[in-house]
Amino acid sequence: MHDDYTGKDNLYLRQDNPNKRYNDETHRKQAQPDHIVPLKQIHDKFKSNYALDDSDIKRIANIEDNFAVTSAEINQVKKEMSNKEYIRWMEEHGQQLDAQTRKNMLELQKSAEKAVDSKANETVAKNLMGRGEVNNETMKAAIERFKQENGGEAPTKEQRQEIEEQLRKEKTGQIRGTAAKNAASQAKDYAVGNLILFIVKPIYYEIGDIFKNGLQEGVGAGSGMEALKIRFGRVKHHVLTHAKGFLGDNIWEFVKGFVSSLIEGIVSLFVGVFKQILKVIKEGIKIFVQSAKVLFGEDSKEMTPAQKGDAIIKIIGGSVLAISGVAVESLLNKIGIGEPWSVVLATMISGIASALFMYVLDKADIFSAKAENRRDRIIEIFDERIKDINEAAETCNIVAIETFKKQREQFEEINEEIEEALKTKDAAAINEGLYRMADFMNVDLPYSNTDEFCDYMDSDDAISL
Structure with a gap:
């Protein structure tokens, strides 16, 4: 017989x-079937x-492709x-x-190995x-x-077929149920993690504030118990204030995480x-969905073409690196590092690569999105400044109008007094009115009565007014 391993x-x-x-008293050359991929390895892989x-x-x-005919000499040593x-x-x-x-x-x-994987995928x-x-x-x-x-x-034969069909449905139902249960468990863990972070963040802020400004001094409390009461009250207020928005976001995140x-x-x-191909397809769909959201989503109207281009490049780059993680995992499997370590290492490597890629891309600023953002921020600052100036000008106008109104009333009052004094030919009243008008008009007269006027007139031979 032909030995599939030696070719003899x-x-x-x-x-x-x-x-x-052959002098083969121990039957070393007797033909034996060998599982090319050992049974134990297959069981460990799929258990x-x-x-x-x-x-x-x-x-x-x-499967037939996993059998080879070889000698007992090889088979009994090879074993697992x-x-x-x-x-x-x-x-x-x-x-x-x-x-x-x-x-x-x-x-x-x-x-x-290829045939075993193919049969396993077909069975799944x-x-x-x-x-x-x-x-x-x-x-x-x-x-x-x-x-x-x-x-x-x-x-009967028909009844056996019905029983078999029912068992087949039950088997499929159990598999789908397990998949859904595992997905729900992972999504739940993620949601619980978000909830913990949501509560921990304000607590972390209060602890940091205690170290920075002091337990009592940071909140102006008279005692430690009062300070703790104020701080925990702020934590409670923050949580309750943002709870509605957080729950809405978290429910949506749970749904996305579950799917x-x-x-x-x-x-x-x-x-x-086949598994690697499915992962690549999954990442491709993810790229398409996220890119469509950037181009046509609710926030797309507020984004400039440069910002959209920058976002899409980052999405594609991150997904490509994630896909490369699939290749890294496959390579690790080939060199003998199996799951779950191959998955962990591939995830770590692709994660580090993604972080470095995003850093380099951010520094490169291919679409000048950062410059555009800086320009937008400057425009926002000037817009706010112009708004402040306009508000100040409006306030100034109101104050000026009120001031002009009061000054007009005061002028009319003084003018009426002078007119009245002229009608009655009251020189003293006329002079008093003129002095008040000069003061109102901020005219700096060197006298304020008749005696001071006479002294002033006699002070010099010539006076310039």
Whole structure:
């Protein structure tokens, strides 16, 4: 028989018919089937996948593409090792495999892993769509229940099909229910985290203010208890004042988090290249939705073209880096770092890269959005200043009008006194009125009565007025 690993035709099928050319008393050259991807590795990989039950994993492990015929000599040493691990183990123990065997084993492992992932994805998809296969043990138990309920009578072919269809629906329902439950749990945890932050922020502010300005001095309290009462009252007031807006936002965030977690959870049920493709598609949809929001959303009218361009570039750049995180995860898996560490490391690397990218993009200011923002801020400052000047001018106008009105009334009063004195030819009253008018007009006369006037007139030979 042909050895799929060594490529040689040197195996025999039965112990009672060994190859006579070999002294093989321990039957090292007897043909044996080998799981190319070991059963334990397949089980460890899929045991936490709630879309697959034990019978699904068994069918995945036993696909034809995962079997190779080889010698007992190789199979009994290889056991739970992958082909790559077996090659490394042999080298570590001083047994170098020939180049052809190494090549065959590595190529078979690669094709088998691809076939196993493909079968797993196919099984997951069928289970999600209600077209999966029913566990044999579950089917047997259902038939037994049918017999007990029907006086020991076995179900007909049609009844068996109905039972199987019902079990298939129940299986799909359980998978979908688990996905929804996990998504709701993640969204709930996120919402609880937001709630904690919402309450902690004002408390953190009060603690900072205590260290900065003092417990009592910061609020002008007479005692520590009074200060604590004031501070906790401010925290309570802040929370209650902003609670309505926070709850509205948090409910929407919960919905978005639930949908995102649900999609992410379903994507995580798949494996291999197909899983990476789904992640890329998910990120692509995310880019489209966020970009559409920037271009056509409620706030888009208030954004300039430069601001829109800057926002879209950041969205695309961040998503591309997130997609590159998918590639990093795949690379980590290839070098032997499996989940969940590959996911954690890929997330950390892509997160750091995203932060650096956003920093560089912000500094580069490709669309001059920062300059535009600075210009807008300057315009806002000038607008506010102009507004203040206009308000001041308006106030000034009001005051000036009131002042002019009072001055007019005062002028009319003095003028009437002078007119009246002229009619009565009262020189003293005329002089008094003229003195008042001069004072009203801010004319600086060097005299204020008749005697001072005469002295002034006699003070110089010539007087200039």
